[in-house]
Amino acid sequence: MNDPKLHHYVPQFHLRRFTDATGRLWVWDRDRDRTFRTSPGRVAAEKQFYRLTQYEAYGHDPMTMEKQLSTLEGEVALITEQWLSWLRMMEPLDKVEISAADRQLVALYIAVQFLRTADTRDTLSAYAAIGDGEELTADEQRRLHTEVMWDEGLTNGLASRFGGACWVFARNETATPFVTSDNPIAFRTADNRRWLKAGILAPGVYIVFPLAPDIILYAYPGDPPFQKLSKFADCLSPVALDNSMVTNENSGQVFMASRFVLSNRSNFDAERAFALSIGTDLYADPVGHGK
Template sequence: MRRFTDDKKQLWVFDKSTGKIFPTTCENIAGENQFYWNEELNEQGHDPLTLEKQFADLEGEAAAITNDWFRQFSRNKKLIIPKINREIMSLYLATQLLRTAEARNRIVEFSKISNPGYDAENDARQLHIALIWDTKLVESMCKRIKSCIWMFGLNETATPFLTSDHPVLIKNFENTQWLSGPVVYEPGMYIVFPLTPQLIMYAKDHKHWKGAKIFKDSITPVTFDQHMVQHENSGQVGMSNRFIFSNENNFDFAKEFLTDNETFKDPKRSRFINKPRGD
């Protein structure tokens, strides 16, 4: 998140549910207090914030790795990524898909659909924690992400990449639809993750994107124009839960997108009906 601050270390926030824009700091965007509080651990006499602390450690490791990437990219356009770093970043991306408020809303809605009459809202936190601590699921997601072709796009336009409260996204092979949920097994899918206002990461299904192998761990030669940047930003605007972040006080594109897609303003919208197109 710090890489999306302006020269004054401010992060600009657009609340798409209210239309309000305001500056803040990364410290104030730490997330909901005790979002990962585990009552079961608390009742057993263990630290109820174990998961939150695990995420903090993982974030620190991921930040160190991406800082190394930026240093490497300052010298050349291809990265050297040690095996352990690829494993850590795969875990980071997998858990980012699972840990957000957007992911929690999705599992609550799915539980309501699967079990009519069940008060999933009341168990939202524990349902979410159980999903995140599903070792088999997380390990499988990590393996899939690690096997992808990792590549990067450089944005040299005046329009920055945006990020959000649900920053790691997935797109379909046809490049026409943002996919809801941690669907890393979708044939041909690819992950889209803005790293800075100027740099974006892709992780593409290696079986369906064989031609992309020549750009593995590299900045692609594709020249981004404003439309291409907005194409990626549409995902952050539409697939986020509520908040969109930028290093600039300019959310004109987000407002325009939401004018045409009003449903995505509502944090309580259905995740199983509405998906923004990748136009």
């Protein structure tokens, strides 16, 4: 069996949840401001992205990381698919029964998803270039990135923090779907004023992660002001989201994206408008999602 050539840094099972009725994704290329339609297998991926070239010369399987990621994705796909089916039938404040093992796996998946993207590789490479005084080659970037991903202390530390957070789910019944991106784990400050790519472990920063066009997961740390949310842990939020709230959460995907924002519909007008505001104070006091 041939080794896979195209390695996805956002799993295909996640992308498939955001496809239209024909099984295709609508993609907005934020950098070039163009929209196109494609299959989940052809986006958020690069050739040999996780190939372990640093170990290949010693006779080790260079596809080990890609295979490990595939195993984790398969387990999490089954877990979250069950959650989605439950959440679509639940009443507000009903609780999702999450086993300790499932929580640990999904928390690890969230940590790995944050670390595995092209955006993280670019950030690591930029820091390394500052220290070394010159840009890294593509192979050096791959080696640095995969070594960071394989740092068990870092990965397990992030997974422990994310798994120990208060998870709250919200259901979107509006005409505006949640979108996702090629860097889908979004981080927001406690006052809802800013999305973050740095300082994600600062007190009060929480996770916003769209699981599907109609379901989103919030993971709140135990820091103030979120202690009061413990009564909603693992529950479907009682908040009825409106279009402005959904659009506001979608802005996080625009901010976090390396390049591509992905949806089951072709209209990206709201996302385009938000992109123009990045770096300004236009949305300095956004509408919250109603914690």
